[in-house]
Amino acid sequence: xxxxxxxxxxxxxxxxxxxxxxxxxxxxxxxxxxxxxxxxxxxxxxxxxxxxxxxxxxxxxxxxxxxxxxxxxxxxxxxxxxxxxxxxxxxxxxxxxxxxxxxxxxxxxxxxxxxxxxxxxxxxxxxxxxxx
Amino acid sequence: xxxxxxxxxxxxxxxxxxxxxxxxxxxxxxxxxxxxxxxxxxxxxxxxxxxxxxxxxxxxxxxxxxxxxxxxxxxxxxxxxxxxxxxxxxxxxxxxxxxxxxxxxxxxxxxxxxxxxxxxxxxxxxxxxxxxxxxxxxxxxxxxxxxxxxxxxxxxxxxxxxxxxxxxxxxxxxxxxxxxxxxxxxxxxxxxxxxxxxxxxxxxxxxxxxxxxxxxxxxxxxxxxxxxxxxxxxxxxxxxxxxxxxxxxxxxxxxxxxxxxxxxxxxxxxxxxxxxxxxxxxxxxxxxxxxxxxxxxxxxxxxxxxxxxxxxxxxxxxxxxxxxxxxxxxxxxxxxxxxxxxxxxxxxxxxxxxxxxxxxxxxxxxxxxxxxxxxxxxxxxxxxxxxxxxxxxxxxxxxxxxxxxxxxxxxxxxxx
Numbered sequence: 382x383x384x385x386x387x388x389x390x391x392x393x394x395x396x397x398x399x400x401x402x403x404x405x406x407x408x409x410x411x412x413x414x415x416x417x418x419x420x421x422x423x424x425x426x427x428x429x430x431x432x433x434x435x436x437x438x439x440x441x442x443x444x445x446x447x448x449x450x451x452x453x454x455x456x457x458x459x460x461x462x463x464x465x466x467x468x469x470x471x472x473x474x475x476x477x478x479x480x481x482x483x484x485x486x487x488x489x490x491x492x493x494x495x496x497x498x499x500x501x502x503x504x505x506x507x508x509x510x511x512x513x
Numbered sequence: 514x515x516x517x518x519x520x521x522x523x524x525x526x527x528x529x530x531x532x533x534x535x536x537x538x539x540x541x542x543x544x545x546x547x548x549x550x551x552x553x554x555x556x557x558x559x560x561x562x563x564x565x566x567x568x569x570x571x572x573x574x575x576x577x578x579x580x581x582x583x584x585x586x587x588x589x590x591x592x593x594x595x596x597x598x599x600x601x602x603x604x605x606x607x608x609x610x611x612x613x614x615x616x617x618x619x620x621x622x623x624x625x626x627x628x629x630x631x632x633x634x635x636x637x638x639x640x641x642x643x644x645x646x647x648x649x650x651x652x653x654x655x656x657x658x659x660x661x662x663x664x665x666x667x668x669x670x671x672x673x674x675x676x677x678x679x680x681x682x683x684x685x686x687x688x689x690x691x692x693x694x695x696x697x698x699x700x701x702x703x704x705x706x707x708x709x710x711x712x713x714x715x716x717x718x719x720x721x722x723x724x725x726x727x728x729x730x731x732x733x734x735x736x737x738x739x740x741x742x743x744x745x746x747x748x749x750x751x752x753x754x755x756x757x758x759x760x761x762x763x764x765x766x767x768x769x770x771x772x773x774x775x776x777x778x779x780x781x782x783x784x785x786x787x788x789x790x791x792x793x794x795x796x797x798x799x800x801x802x803x804x805x806x807x808x809x810x811x812x813x814x815x816x817x818x819x820x821x822x823x824x825x826x827x828x829x830x831x832x833x834x835x836x837x838x839x840x841x842x843x844x845x846x847x848x849x850x851x852x853x854x855x856x857x858x859x860x861x862x863x864x865x866x867x868x869x870x871x872x873x874x875x876x877x878x879x880x881x882x883x884x885x886x887x888x889x890x891x892x893x894x895x896x897x898x899x900x901x902x903x904x905x906x907x908x909x910x911x912x913x914x915x916x917x918x919x920x921x922x923x924x925x926x927x928x929x
Binding site: 422423425426427428429430431433434439444449450460462465466467468469470498500502 | 533534535536596599600638639640641917918921924925926927928929
């Protein structure tokens with residue numbers, strides 16, 4: 382059996398001198414995959430455009446990481462569907478209401494009514510921005 | 514108890530996952546060459562679209578009702594299927610993946626309804642695909658449960674009470690029972706066995722002398738005696754097959770040779786992905802039954818056995834072409850062709866031969882380099898010169914959806 386994703390090399394040349402004190406330490410590389418994605422099996426990535434969430438740091442072209450296994454709670458950023466359209470908004474849940482809040486004052490607050498075709502697709506756990 | 518988890522209209526549900534605008538609208542998915550309809554949403558079923566119906570026959574209904582049509586996107590369906598199966602493993606270690614959209618689970622926990630509810634809810638939320646669950650003492654009974662589950666909104670059905678089970682079985686038409694072929698079903702109907710209840714009442718010896726042991730096993734399973742336990746060990750593929758129908762008939766030998774090379778190459782790729790070697794290679798070509806040029810139907814088929822099992826692109830393509838040479842007949846127009854690799858063994862568990870000298874190391878290296886380049890930079894970056902590069906006449910997928918999960922270029926683009 383071997384582990385395909387993690388192959389650690391221990392590159393040692395046997396010599397007669399003083400052995401390196403670091404020789405026995407297996408160095409594992411930092412994995413952004415591990416850092417950003419807790420549950421790979423239930424996670425998808427999306428690319429966003431628009432400025433409705435700019436105050437929380439989500440801009441056009443960013444990649445959002447969405448985990449479907451997390452239970453959505455108040456103040457979570459969620460990917461949801463409303464009337465057959467995807468939206469990314471901040472979720473506001475109180476005792477008797479669900480609201481979708483934009484992080485930009487130019488966008489109105491959306492009240493979710495019982496008769497709306499509304500579903501939460503997943504919780505946004507991270508945003509990835511590349512500069513180059 | 515055995516739980517059968519079955520995805521509802523699986524391919525359509527996959528297409529809808531990233532297209533919420535398609536919920537409640539009729540959707541169909543087509544077979545590999547956009548030939549037939551192989552998955553239908555409930556709305557499409559209600560419009561009278563039949564399973565397996567050729568696209569051209571359904572065209573009028575599709576246009577009149579604005580049915581959304583997709584080519585089959587097996588990369589997407591495969592990934593979603595993998596995710597579902599992984600999630601199901603959290604319910605039981607004893608799981609048998611029966612097909613891309615079905616799995617049997619063996620679960621020993623009294624509250625069956627609760628488990629069913631949890632399975633339906635979990636797959637719907639964490640993967641996003643609707644499933645139905647059938648529960649019974651045996652696989653066959655769980656299949657009956659699954660069949661009934663699809664008809665009720667909650668999406669699961671448990672056959673646990675023997676009296677209720679008996680009533681259901683006495684009404685269940687024989688052709689709806691899992692594992693009985695159409696021929697046997699017809700034979701049984703002609704002999705007065707119309708329902709599962711009739712089959713249970715039938716004498717064992719009568720079944721054995723008039724039908725076969727598999728029908729007897731089905732009868733035993735229907736009364737709750739397990740004959741097909743859930744086997745978690747995945748059965749390795751016994752053969753790998755790559756075959757296509759051509760959009761236009763092929764008459765020239767050179768063209769056929771290119772196609773066969775392609776098929777042999779992609780069959781070898783599948784073989785290598787599974788870390789296997791093949792001992793047997795077969796190639797077939799068939800003519801078009803409906804073409805006027807052909808005076809009669811011809812099907813050519815021949816096998817080659819390798820002395821040492823192989824997984825080399827070069828060897829498999831080379832021998833495929835030499836078989837084609839033997840079975841090709843001039844002047845016919847061919848409709849379909851294919852390459853089949855059989856008698857597969859594990860990469861490291863094959864017998865070498867002292868007749869053939871061990872020249873494998875360099876070949877192996879070369880093959881691994883080919884895999885590396887093609888995996889990294891895209892399929893067919895490296896290929897053999899006998900292959901066909903213009904695949905348009907085969908891969909006729911005009912309505913392919915993006916590979917939403919597995920490709921950076923295809924991830925959903927969402928306006929927020």
